[in-house]
Amino acid sequence: MADYVYQMTHKYRDKSRMDAAEDWLRANARGTWAFEFLGVSSEYDDKLDSAATVYHVRYKFERGDEIQRFRDEYLTGRPAGAARPTLTQNKPKKGLFSRLFG
Numbered sequence: 001m002a003d004y005v006y007q008m009t010h011k012y013r014d015k016s017r018m019d020a021a022e023d024w025l026r027a028n029a030r031g032t033w034a035f036e037f038l039g040v041s042s043e044y045d046d047k048l049d050s051a052a053t054v055y056h057v058r059y060k061f062e063r064g065d066e067i068q069r070f071r072d073e074y075l076t077g078r079p080a081g082a083a084r085p086t087l088t089q090n091k092p093k094k095g096l097f098s099r100l101f102g
Helices: 015-028 064-075 096-101
Strands: 006-012 033-045 050-061
Touching: 006 015, 006 064, 015 033, 015 050, 015 064, 050 064
Parallel strands: none
Antiparallel strands: 006 050, 033 050
C-alpha cells in the first residue's frame, strides 16, 4: 500500500460533484490516490435560507504535484498549465530622450 503524505478535506453541497471529482481523479491523476468519505452534515445555507446537506471527503495523494493539480484544475477551475499570478515590479517608463539616446 502506498504512503499517502498529502491530504486535504473538502466539502461538497451535492453528491454529483463528489462523484465528478472521483471521475476527474481516475482520468487525470498519474500517481496513487485515494479518497475517504467522512460523513454528511447539515449546515445553514444563506442562499437557500435553510439547512443544506454537506458531504465531507478526505483526499489522499502520494505526490505533492497531484494534490496541487487537483486543487488548481478541478476545485478552482483553473485550466491546465495556467500561470499563477505573480507580483511584478513596475518599471519606470522611458521618456523620449532616453529612448533615442539609451
